[in-house]
Amino acid sequence: MTGTPRDRARVQTMQDITRIGRQHLATDGAAALSLRAVARDLGVVSSAVYRYVKSRDELLTLLLIDGYDELGDEVERAVAAASAEDFRIRFLVLGRAVRTWALREPATYALLFGSPVPGYQAPGEQTTGPGTRVIRALIGLWEQAWAAGQIVVPGGAPVPPTVAADVTRIREEFGLSGPDDLLARAILAWAALFGCISFEVFDQYGPDTFSDVEALFDYQLAVLADTVGLVGAG
Amino acid sequence: MTGTPRDRARVQTMQDITRIGRQHLATDGAAALSLRAVARDLGVVSSAVYRYVKSRDELLTLLLIDGYDELGDEVERAVAAASAEDFRIRFLVLGRAVRTWALREPATYALLFGSPVPGYQAPGEQTTGPGTRVIRALIGLWEQAWAAGQIVVPGGAPVPPTVAADVTRIREEFGLSGPDDLLARAILAWAALFGCISFEVFDQYGPDTFSDVEALFDYQLAVLADTVGLVGAG
DNA sequence: TGTACATCAGTGAACGCGCGTTCACTGATGTAC
DNA sequence: TGTACATCAGTGAACGCGCGTTCACTGATGTAC
Numbered sequence: 001m002t003g004t005p006r007d008r009a010r011v012q013t014m015q016d017i018t019r020i021g022r023q024h025l026a027t028d029g030a031a032a033l034s035l036r037a038v039a040r041d042l043g044v045v046s047s048a049v050y051r052y053v054k055s056r057d058e059l060l061t062l063l064l065i066d067g068y069d070e071l072g073d074e075v076e077r078a079v080a081a082a083s084a085e086d087f088r089i090r091f092l093v094l095g096r097a098v099r100t101w102a103l104r105e106p107a108t109y110a111l112l113f114g115s116p117v118p119g120y121q122a123p124g125e126q127t128t129g130p131g132t133r134v135i136r137a138l139i140g141l142w143e144q145a146w147a148a149g150q151i152v153v154p155g156g157a158p159v160p161p162t163v164a165a166d167v168t169r170i171r172e173e174f175g176l177s178g179p180d181d182l183l184a185r186a187i188l189a190w191a192a193l194f195g196c197i198s199f200e201v202f203d204q205y206g207p208d209t210f211s212d213v214e215a216l217f218d219y220q221l222a223v224l225a226d227t228v229g230l231v232g233a234g
Numbered sequence: 235m236t237g238t239p240r241d242r243a244r245v246q247t248m249q250d251i252t253r254i255g256r257q258h259l260a261t262d263g264a265a266a267l268s269l270r271a272v273a274r275d276l277g278v279v280s281s282a283v284y285r286y287v288k289s290r291d292e293l294l295t296l297l298l299i300d301g302y303d304e305l306g307d308e309v310e311r312a313v314a315a316a317s318a319e320d321f322r323i324r325f326l327v328l329g330r331a332v333r334t335w336a337l338r339e340p341a342t343y344a345l346l347f348g349s350p351v352p353g354y355q356a357p358g359e360q361t362t363g364p365g366t367r368v369i370r371a372l373i374g375l376w377e378q379a380w381a382a383g384q385i386v387v388p389g390g391a392p393v394p395p396t397v398a399a400d401v402t403r404i405r406e407e408f409g410l411s412g413p414d415d416l417l418a419r420a421i422l423a424w425a426a427l428f429g430c431i432s433f434e435v436f437d438q439y440g441p442d443t444f445s446d447v448e449a450l451f452d453y454q455l456a457v458l459a460d461t462v463g464l465v466g467a468g
Numbered sequence: 469t470g471t472a473c474a475t476c477a478g479t480g481a482a483c484g485c486g487c488g489t490t491c492a493c494t495g496a497t498g499t500a501c
Numbered sequence: 502t503g504t505a506c507a508t509c510a511g512t513g514a515a516c517g518c519g520c521g522t523t524c525a526c527t528g529a530t531g532t533a534c
Contacts, residue, residue: 006497006509013510027353031265036487037438047489048511057489114349115434159454164448170443184318188430188454194438196422202350204428206362208343209404212396220422222391227461240476240530247477270520281522282478290521 010052010067012097016042017052018066026107030117033060041084060111060120065130067108072133074101079137088225088232092139095193095221102197109201113194135190139174142186148176153181153229182228190226196220244286249285250276252298252300255293260341264351267294282285294345294354299364302343308335313371322459322466328371329427336431343435345451347428368390373408376420377462380412387415387463416462423458430454 002008035056053059054223078097083089102109111117112131114212118179122131145151159167159180167183170176176183189204200213210216225232236242255273258267269290273280287293312331313435317323336343341412346365379385393401393414401417404434410417433439434447442449459466 004498011509017345027352029265029349032352034487035489044510045512046487047491047513049511050489112253112348112433113438114436115263115344118261118266124441132440156460157453160446160449160453162280162449163444163453166444166446166450184450184453185457187450188457190427191430191433191438191454192422192426194428195432196425198347198429198432199425203347204347204425206366207358210397211392212399212400215394215396216400216418216421219391219397219418220425221393223419223422223461226388226390227457239475243477261507268520278477281524284522285477298509326510372484 003143013042014052017059018062022061022066022105022108025063025111026105029107030060030063030111030120033063034048034072035059057120057182060117061123061126063108064111064122064127067105067112068127068130068133070105070108071098071101071112072130072137075134075137083233085149087141087150088230090141091138091145091225091230092218092221094141095135095224097218098134098193098219099197099200104200107188109197113198114202138186138190139176142178142182142228142230143174143176146176146182148233150232151178151182151229152231153179153185155229159184191219192224192227209224238457247276248286251283251293252296255297256300256342259297259345260339264297264345264354267297269293270377273329273449275439291354294351295360297342298345298356298361300363301328301339301346302361302367303334304339304342305332305346306364306371309368309371313375317467319468321375321382321384324466325372325379325459325464326452328368328375328456329458330452332368332427333434333451336435340435343431347432349377349438355392372420372424373410376412376464377408377410378461380410380416384466385412385416385463386412386465387419389463393418419462423462426458426461427455 003011017038020038021033023041024037028037029033031055035049035053038059040051042049053062075094078211079090079094082093102113132147134167142151163184164180167180167187171178171183178186196217200217237413239244242351253271254272255267257275258271262268262271269283269287269319270280271292273283274370287296309328309331313324313328316327336347376385397418398414405412405417412420430451439447
């Protein structure tokens with residue numbers, strides 16, 4: 001309740017626009033997102049939306065940031081509510097939070113993690129922050145787990161030199177302490193997590209292949225936890 | 235060179251239509267795929283394409299099948315050319331073939347494995363066959379590797395009962411002999427493989443995060459091979 | 469081999485629709501004195 | 502507290518564009534006898 005009535009009305013309208021925009025995302029997809037349709041649902045003439053949003057692309061950016069933030073909020077909230085001692089459990093909770101959000105908001109998930117929208121390029125300055133919240137949560141979790149001695153990196157495929165170099169840079173940039181193997185495996189786990197979720201959201205498993213996709217996902221998460229050597233507090 | 239000249243012209247035109255369609259997929263994306271634009275590039279009036287394709291959706295189906303088949307062909311060809319004895323190597327070759335194709339044909343990859351096209355539902359009778367060639371190649375490869383004693387399933391997370399039940403059904407359906415753990419892990423490896431490729435094709439790693447994405451992918455593939463316990467011929 | 473008919477590819481006009489964006493405007497709200 | 506002015510939300514018309522699909526048509530190609 002700050003500012004003039006006009007200010008508050010503006011904030012309200014901006015929220016309405018993103019809400020309606022997300023509805024349209026769900027029914028028609030990002031590529032068909034249209035300012036005119038949003039204006040219609042907003043009960044306003046099409047040119048009026050230009051008072052709030054410079055162009056269709058700016059609306060897309062708005063929805064992108066809104067989606068990233070909603071996902072980021074939910075993931076952080078879920079992890080914060082989980083066991084503070086067992087980092088394996090925290091990882092499982094994080095993964096499930098991403099999946100739950102993705103299944104509830106498939107259209108926004110598709111915008112963030114699916115095919116790029118043709119002709120649209122996200123402005124990095126605005127989207128990088130919100131867009132990296134999940135991976136930052138994952139990195140933080142792994143770092144704490146490593147520090148707590150809850151990670152025993154499995155042996156196996158050696159990290160190629162160029163990957164080791166990249167990983168070294170990342171370690172320094174984020175102030176991490178885990179070994180190359182862990183960081184490299186963590187990147188795989190991150191990509192694999194979204195791979196599993198995308199398969200489910202984008203319907204890549206056939207219609208009748210799995211009777212209990214949730215159990216399948218939980219199992220996949222558990223194997224991914226094994227892959228990074230996350231033993232937990234045992 | 236079969237049939238009348240008219241028949242041959244028709245086959246040629248059908249090929250032109252799918253070729254042009256795929257070009258448009260690359261420049262404008264699936265959601266913006268338009269029969270009129272295809273007609274323009276074909277050098278023909280818009281209504282003429284209806285002699286070849288019943289509707290826009292049918293063109294999408296054509297492109298879907300064309301893409302699945304091109305990917306299937308390349309994957310099968312690559313695997314066939316690989317070492318006949320070492321199934322770990324065959325797996326790596328398979329994974330690389332998928333990635334190579336995906337990077338060369340990002341738009342078609344997006345159509346097959348990215349966000350669903352709003353308002354379009356693929357006709358299962360036509361697409362299921364071509365659409366399952368990669369997973370069938372993977373399943374066949376794992377089955378042979380298991381039979382050849384080149385798989386040592388790692389211990390770790392237990393397979394939940396409902397997943398075990400699904401996996402049992404799949405085992406019988408495809409006449410497989412591997413244990414539950416292997417089949418369940420194989421499903422993860424499948425989803426994870428596409429997760430890694432999607433991250434790369436859809437630009438989810440930042441612009442400057444990795445200097446050598448190919449090496450990163452090779453490493454990820456190797457870890458996935460470890461995950462299913464694919465030791466190879468040693 | 470020649471002719472009559474059927475099939476088919478492609479035309480051009482039309483239908484009704486939606487889109488992004490600009491612009492001059494009206495009238496309400498906010499601000500400075 | 503009242504008034505003059507500036508700011509802003511929303512209007513309605515317009516621009517030029519592209520879309521899917523239908524339909525009656527022309528002219529070429531193929532087929533049956």
